[in-house]
């Protein structure tokens with residue numbers, strides 16, 4: 251599953267054209283290849299973040315302590331609506347570098363701050379320029395999130411021009427309003443548009459106070475294996491069964507789910523128990539952290555709290571505990587790869603898969619575990635501990651630092667964008 255397996259502590263990984271071609275001890279060298287020495291590091295598959303609004307990169311840590319609708323007013327409408335095309339490029343590029351820095355190699359970008367064809371182009375260029383692997387779910391403009399009207403007119407052109415520009419690293423989808431945010435007629439039209447173009451769908455659904463989304467889709471005959479349900483905290487048992495039967499997938503965004511009050515527990519447990527592919531997402535760095543190490547730990551704590559509630563209520567100590575660290579690593583890598591439609595290509599270190607890898611430097615005192623480096627990383631690692639990030643065979647972070655000119659340029663663009671945003675606020 252994870253590499254190296256827990257008994258084999260030394261190996262080389264050969265990469266050609268962005269694909270892992272060989273894994274073994276002391277592989278033969280031809281002499282002209284680039285080598286990256288990561289001795290003493292733990293090598294893991296890069297994380298697959300299955301739901302993140304990338305344009306919010308420039309607005310990281312800008313909101314806290316408010317529920318969903320005041321958040322939408324403050325961030326999406328207050329800051330997002332006046333975004334210029336330059337702000338979109340700066341936000342998405344900086345957001346992508348935040349993700350790469352944290353060890354995310356594939357991200358599902360729920361791109362819902364696009365007001366013009368130029369904005370769409372800027373969003374795509376930023377992802378391509380960052381080097382990250384992405385699936386972009388186009389979701390309209392912030393104040394009307396998930397209305398694909400703008401995208402519709404440009405969709406076919408985008409499908410051909412930008413997948414080529416991204417060298418296959420960028421896939422497309424539609425981020426739709428869904429039953430929680432639109433009328434049944436709009437939902438039917440939106441879903442028909444996505445299916446007519448053969449694009450996968452992502453919707454926000456199952457949040458507290460907004461019940462019945464899956465039931466409504468079922469009644470409209472719109473459920474399908476092409477739908478990803480984000481948050482999914484408060485689905486009923488019947489809704490979970492409908493998703494399982496239809497082959498849909500789920501994304502949990504644990505920090506945002508729980509701290510914003512979208513649900514009491516993350517959706518991971520019910521998804522796993524129904525055999526539904528589930529991934530983790532940071533959702534919004536305006537409100538939560540940009541790494542999945544912390545999200546995995548939060549899921550483990552909250553899923554155990556859910557399972558332990560009954561024995562504790564009886565005055566007993568739980569006799570056994572649910573889930574382990576490898577289960578959560580699996581959700582954040584292979585699970586995510588299934589959710590974004592790359593089940594055989596991403597999320598795992600194996601021959602024939604994308605060369606999307608991260609290394610964790612185990613030298614630091616908090617990572618110097620007794621005899622299980624994977625457990626040590628799970629328990630204590632964060633973005634700064636990610637030493638090296640390789641995406642599509644390209645080294646994008648090395649020695650703990652983002653590499654290349656794009657990182658410096660992104661920082662300058664981010665600062666200029668923040669200045670514009672702050673000037674508009676006053």
Ligand SMILES: [Zn+2]
Pocket residue numbers: 301303360454480533
């Ligand atoms: Zn979201």
